[in-house]
Every structure is written in C-alpha cells, then in structure tokens.
Amino acid sequence: MSWTPTRRHFMQMTGAASAALAAGALLPGRAHAARDKELNIFCWEGYNSDVVLDPFRKEFGATVKAETQTSDPEAVNRLRAGESKVWDLINLNNPWARKSLWPDGLIKELDRARFEPYFDKMLPAFKPPYRWAMSDDGKHLLGMCQRFGPFSFVVNTDKISREMAEDQGFDLFNDDKHAGKFGILTFDDWNVYHMCIGAGVHPFRPHTEPEFQAYEKVARKWVKNAKFLGGDPVQMNLALINGEIDFYCTGGTYTASPARFDGKTNIRGITPKKGPMDGKGGIVWIEVTSVINNPDGSPLAYDFLEYVQRPDVAKVVAFAEGTYNTVAQMGNPKVLSQFSKEELDAVQWDSLEEEIANSYEYDINPDYPRMIEILNAAKRER
Amino acid sequence: MSALAQRLAGFLHQPGFQAAVPVLILLLIGFFGPLVLVAVFSFMPARSFKLDGGPTLENYRFAFEQSYYLSLLRSFAFAAGTVAVLALVCYPVALGMAKLFGRYAGVLTLVMVLPLFVSENVRLFGWVLFLLKGGGVLAGAAKAVFGIELADMLYSNSATLMGLAYVYLPFMLFPMVLGLSMVSRDVVEAASDLGASRWQIMREIELPLALPGLLIGGLLTFVLSLGSLTESKVLGGSKVIMIAADIESAFTYGQNWPLGSALSVLLLVLAGGLVLVVLSKLNLDAILKRR
Numbered sequence: 040m041s042w043t044p045t046r047r048h049f050m051q052m053t054g055a056a057s058a059a060l061a062a063g064a065l066l067p068g069r070a071h072a073a074r075d076k077e078l079n080i081f082c083w084e085g086y087n088s089d090v091v092l093d094p095f096r097k098e099f100g101a102t103v104k105a106e107t108q109t110s111d112p113e114a115v116n117r118l119r120a121g122e123s124k125v126w127d128l129i130n131l132n133n134p135w136a137r138k139s140l141w142p143d144g145l146i147k148e149l150d151r152a153r154f155e156p157y158f159d160k161m162l163p164a165f166k167p168p169y170r171w172a173m174s175d176d177g178k179h180l181l182g183m184c185q186r187f188g189p190f191s192f193v194v195n196t197d198k199i200s201r202e203m204a205e206d207q208g209f210d211l212f213n214d215d216k217h218a219g220k221f222g223i224l225t226f227d228d229w230n231v232y233h234m235c236i237g238a239g240v241h242p243f244r245p246h247t248e249p250e251f252q253a254y255e256k257v258a259r260k261w262v263k264n265a266k267f268l269g270g271d272p273v274q275m276n277l278a279l280i281n282g283e284i285d286f287y288c289t290g291g292t293y294t295a296s297p298a299r300f301d302g303k304t305n306i307r308g309i310t311p312k313k314g315p316m317d318g319k320g321g322i323v324w325i326e327v328t329s330v331i332n333n334p335d336g337s338p339l340a341y342d343f344l345e346y347v348q349r350p351d352v353a354k355v356v357a358f359a360e361g362t363y364n365t366v367a368q369m370g371n372p373k374v375l376s377q378f379s380k381e382e383l384d385a386v387q388w389d390s391l392e393e394e395i396a397n398s399y400e401y402d403i404n405p406d407y408p409r410m411i412e413i414l415n416a417a418k419r420e421r
Numbered sequence: 422m423s424a425l426a427q428r429l430a431g432f433l434h435q436p437g438f439q440a441a442v443p444v445l446i447l448l449l450i451g452f453f454g455p456l457v458l459v460a461v462f463s464f465m466p467a468r469s470f471k472l473d474g475g476p477t478l479e480n481y482r483f484a485f486e487q488s489y490y491l492s493l494l495r496s497f498a499f500a501a502g503t504v505a506v507l508a509l510v511c512y513p514v515a516l517g518m519a520k521l522f523g524r525y526a527g528v529l530t531l532v533m534v535l536p537l538f539v540s541e542n543v544r545l546f547g548w549v550l551f552l553l554k555g556g557g558v559l560a561g562a563a564k565a566v567f568g569i570e571l572a573d574m575l576y577s578n579s580a581t582l583m584g585l586a587y588v589y590l591p592f593m594l595f596p597m598v599l600g601l602s603m604v605s606r607d608v609v610e611a612a613s614d615l616g617a618s619r620w621q622i623m624r625e626i627e628l629p630l631a632l633p634g635l636l637i638g639g640l641l642t643f644v645l646s647l648g649s650l651t652e653s654k655v656l657g658g659s660k661v662i663m664i665a666a667d668i669e670s671a672f673t674y675g676q677n678w679p680l681g682s683a684l685s686v687l688l689l690v691l692a693g694g695l696v697l698v699v700l701s702k703l704n705l706d707a708i709l710k711r712r
Binding site for chain 1: 468470471487488489491492546549550553554555556557573575576654655657658659660661662667670673674675676677
C-alpha cells in the first residue's frame with residue numbers, strides 16, 4: 040500500500056527479475072511444467088518479507104518469489120495484461136476480488152469447507168460468510184483476509200488533540216488557518232477519496248457535476264495549502280515528529296505504526312467521527328488474498344493461504360517489515376497473546392473497534408479517472 | 422541507383438559491419454524497441470493497455486489542452502539551472518584536478534565517485550535528515566552549538582536545485598576534467614609568455630580548447646536533470662511537478678499508459694531536438710578533430 044522512493048528503487052531491481060520470470064513463464068516449453076515446488080506471490084509489502092517466506096520455503100521445500108505491488112488498480116491491470124500466467128496469489132484491498140477479479144475470471148474460488156473455518160476464528164466483523172471474501176451472489180469464497188486498518192489521516196497529538204481531530208475530521212484540511220501546517224502523503228488514489236470526503240462527497244458512488252466541482256475546489260485548496268507533498272510515510276512521520284507539520288493525510292495505523300512502535304506515541308492515526316459516507320467519515324481497508332486463475336497454477340497457493348493463518352505466522356505478518364498492522368486473526372486469543380503491550384499500542388488496538396465502527400469499507404470510485412486528472416492538474420498548477 | 426546498390430552491398434559485406442550485427446540486433450531490440458513501443462502506445466486510445474486500438478491523436482490533444490506545459494517548462498528551467506550551477510561549481514574543481522592537484526587528483530576522483538555507489542534515493546534522504554527542521558542534523562546542531570533557530574530549508578525550489586546539482590555533479594565534473602586536461606600546458610605557457618592576462622588565457626585558450634568536455638558535461642547534466650524525478654519529490658516536497666513525475670503518475674496511479682507515452686514522446690522530441698540543435702551549432706566532431 041505504500042509508495043516510497045526507496046522501495047521503488049528496490050522494485051526497479053525486482054521488476055527486472057519479474058520480467059525475466061514473465062518471459063520464462065511465457066515460453067512454450069515451460070508452460071506446463073509441474074509447479075508443485077514453486078510459488079509466485081504478487082502482494083502488498085509484508086508478504087514478500089523473508090521472515091514470512093523463509094519458514095514456508097523450508098517447510099515446503101519450495102522456491103517462493105514475491106513482488107510487491109504499489110496500487111490496487113495497477114496490479115489488477117497487470118493481471119489483465121497477461122500476468123495471471125505468472126502469479127499464483129494476489130493480495131489486494133477488499134473490493135477488487137469481488138467486483139473485478141472474480142467477474143473477469145482472473146481468480147479461482149476457494150474450497151469453503153477447507154477455508155471458511157478460519158474466518159470463525161477471526162475478529163467478529165469477519166464472521167463467515169464475510170462479504171468482501173465472497174462473490175456477489177454469496178456462493179463462492181474468493182479469498183482470505185488478514186491485514187486491515189483504518190486509513191484517514193494522522194496527527195501529532197501534542198499539537199492537535201485526538202478529540203479535536205476526530206470531531207473536525209477532514210475539515211482540519213479545509214481550514215485556511217492550517218495552511219502550511221500539514222503534509223499530503225501522495226498515495227494518489229487515497230488522496231482522491233479523502234478529498235471527496237473533505238468536500239462532503241461520497242467517494243464510492245457516481246458523482247454529479249456539482250460534486251465534481253466541490254471535489255476540485257477541495258483538491259486545489261489542499262494541494263495549495265499543504266506544506267509539502269511526499270510519497271514516503273517515514274518522511275511524513277519525521278516531519279510530524281520534528282514539528283515541520285502538525286498532521287498529514289492520507290494515513291492511518293498503516294503509516295503511523297512504525298513511529299508509534301519507535302516510542303513516538305504522540306503520532307496517531309485518526310478516524311473522523313462523521314462524514315458523507317452514510318454518516319461515516321473514515322475509510323478502512325481490508326486485504327483479501329486470492330488464488331489467481333493461472334492455467335499452470337501452483338498447488339502451494341492453497342498451502343500458503345493456510346500457512347499465514349497459523350497464529351505465529353499471523354503475528355509475523357502483522358509486524359513483517361516497514362509497517363505494522365492489525366490482522367483479523369487477532370480475534371483468536373492464541374494470536375492476540377503474542378502481541379506485546381507496545382505492539383498493541385503501535386497499531387492503536389485501544390481505539391480499533393471504535394475506529395472501525397466509524398469507518399466505511401474501502402470501495403471502488405467509479406469516477407476515479409476523471410478525479411485523478413483533476414488532482415494532477417491541481418498539483419501542476421499549485 | 423545501381424551504384425547505390427553496389428555501395429550498399431559492399432557495406433553489407435564489410436567484415437566490420439558483419440561483426441557488428443549481433444550488437445546491432447541487440448540494440449535494436451533492447452534500446453530502440455522499447456522506444457518504438459512507447460511511441461506506438463502514445464497513439465492508442467486513452468487508458469488502453471493493448472496495442473490493438475485505432476491510432477488517435479487524442480493523447481497529444483489532451484497533453485496540450487491540460488497544463489502539462491507547466492511541468493515541461495519547469496523541468497527545462499531546472500535543467501538549465503542545474504547546468505549553470507554545476508558549471509560554476511565544477512570549473513574550479515576540474516581545473517584543479519586537471520592541472521594542479523597532481524597525485525591528489527586521484528584521491529579527489531575517488532571521493533567524487535564514491536557517492537555514486539550509494540543509491541540516489543538514500544543520498545537524498547540523507548539530505549532530508551540533514552536539512553530537516555527541528556531535529557535535523559543541521560538545525561539540531563545549530564541550535565545545540567550556537568543556540569540559533571534555522572529557517573526552513575526543505576521543501577523549496579532551492580532545495581530541489583541543490584539536490585539536482587548534488588546528484589549530477591560527477592556527470593559535469595569528469596567530462597570537464599577531461600576537457601581541461603586536453604588543454605596543453607605549453608599553449609597556456611606560450612600565451613602567458615606572449616603577455617596574455619590570466620583572464621585572457623581562460624577565455625581565449627582554456628575555454629575554447631576544453632569546450633568538448635564542457636559541452637558533453639553540460640548536455641549530460643541537462644538531459645539527466647530534465648528527466649529527474651526524485652529530487653523535486655524528496656527535497657522539494659513536490660513544490661513543482663517535473664514532467665517525469667507527470668509521466669510516472671500517468672503510468673501508475675493514472676493507469677493511462679497512452680497519455681504517459683505521449684508525454685514521454687513529447688519530452689523525448691523536445692530534449693532530443695534541443696540536443697541536436699546544440700550539437701549541430703557547435704559541431705562536436707570538428708572540435709574534437711581540431712585537437
């Protein structure tokens with residue numbers, strides 16, 4: 040889910056590797072080779088971490104390759120462009136499996152008898168049949184859930200109290216008083232959603248012309264008033280800690296947790312108490328990991344989905360690297376007990392239930408292409 | 422016509438050409454191929470991911486209608502600024518390395534080259550830590566040692582320019598050193614003996630003779646900074662959007678490969694055209710041969 044230059048640099052290298060991988064997979068001679076000892080994972084960072092993969096490699100004697108992706112729509116498009124022949128597992132935010140990958144035949148369903156019992160052990164919100172893991176008709180299980188988190192904005196509570204931030208919500212960014220006191224973390228798709236909320240517009244429904252205008256006004260104002268725009272959560276947290284800014288959007292436990300785990304607990308993800316999405320003002324993302332409809336898919340994909348459900352592995356996934364997140368498996372006492380007090384505090388376990396209650400579940404913005412162009416123009420003409 | 426055909430046949434039968442064929446094919450596929458692909462994509466309908474759409478100029482129309490000219494102009498301005506700053510900074514250093522430092526020049530070369538082994542991003546984030554307000558290395562030290570509060574230095578256009586100059590310094594410096602080392606000491610001494618002032622020597626002897634090096638350094642840094650991205654993002658806080666950032670955004674978050682391709686082609690044509698014009702005016706070959 041992140042977009043940092045350092046990570047991108049790493050990806051330039053893995054990009055070359057994956058291109059080679061893709062080329063290999065497309066070669067006719069290899070097309071139907073048995074792949075029971077190899078697994079290719081396309082995921083948000085974390086699942087690609089060696090602390091997650093190495094034990095799996097050892098236990099299953101498998102060659103596992105993983106590439107991190109940087110945006111849901113981009114990953115979906117890469118699968119559409121033919122990479123479904125390369126990858127075995129895809130890890131995306133919630134709407135894509137149900138609304139895009141399954142209808143387009145890009146993923147396979149999971150055996151409900153084998154995988155649904157895992158949902159029983161998750162947090163109550165994930166009780167089966169869990170909406171985002173199911174097909175529209177409620178018959179097919181499309182993926183497994185693990186990491187999730189509220190994602191709106193982050194404040195330095197020494198400067199802006201949690202109560203004030205929750206009450207004002209995204210109006211904090213609309214207030215000219217705060218010009219030059221906030222940053223924008225350029226996860227552009229999320230910026231679009233949050234700017235919609237700031238304009239009092241539901242991001243996940245088709246929009247009217249007046250709504251586009253309201254959105255554009257907010258987009259231009261935020262971009263103009265921002266102290267700086269940057270692509271790296273670490274840079275945002277550093278600016279918060281050093282007093283360059285008092286708050287930033289787009290962010291949440293996903294971006295604030297590394298600073299919090301480092302002892303800077305005055306950095307806090309905020310979920311607004313109210314907003315335009317059926318009264319809700321925050322957004323929560325939930326990752327769904329699905330088995331890709333690869334004509335030569337690896338049987339290990341299913342084993343991996345079970346492997347990450349193990350209590351010890353679920354904990355490792357939650358704290359894999361770079362960012363720390365809550366996982367649905369924390370509903371299982373065996374998982375929860377593995378988190379230290381500091382770790383729970385880093386992922387804001389204390390307010391999680393309340394924040395989720397105030398959050399709307401991430402969805403697809405039908406007007407995204409036009410809205411992203413408006414945001415890009417606002418940035419150019421800043 | 423037959424004479425031409427004969428010449429062509431003769432050329433094709435040259436062992437030199439035949440030996441070069443494998444490399445030529447590799448270059449065609451690996452270097453020219455992707456460029457052609459980008460060019461073709463720029464004529465596909467917006468937001469398509471395949472090359473089977475009918476050719477259209479829609480992406481170029483969109484690029485001209487929208488404010489992309491701002492990014493282009495700013496990129497050119499920053500590139501020109503970088504070249505100017507680097508020319509001023511590098512000339513004395515290059516002169517020293519070529520003429521004065523003797524065996525210490527090697528040490529200096531090493532010092533200048535070493536940063537290239539570290540990723541550009543890491544070095545730029547180093548600058549962020551250095552320039553950060555409050556607890557940054559510079560601001561923190563100034564406060565602890567001298568008790569003064571430094572003003573904001575990050576997230577400004579000057580920070581971007583500084584970053585560009587820092588990152589591309591070696592690309593200006595080393596061609597410049599080469600250029601200046603082409604200036605024979607005898608010529609300088611002769612000019613001096615004949616009564617030329619130090620200023621005259623620099624203007625009339627050193628600069629013209631070192632021109633190929635200066636020119637190559639200038640072109641390299643210009644083209645590199647024209648396509649730069651990270652400096653304005655990391656140090657400039659995206660105060661200005663460089664054209665490379667627009668291209669990246671079109672390919673990633675925008676999911677509009679044809680638009681990104683059209684912008685790339687525009688940049689390529691403008692930069693390539695400029696380079697060709699400069700080179701034709703200055704005729705590098707003649708300058709190099711003159712030596």
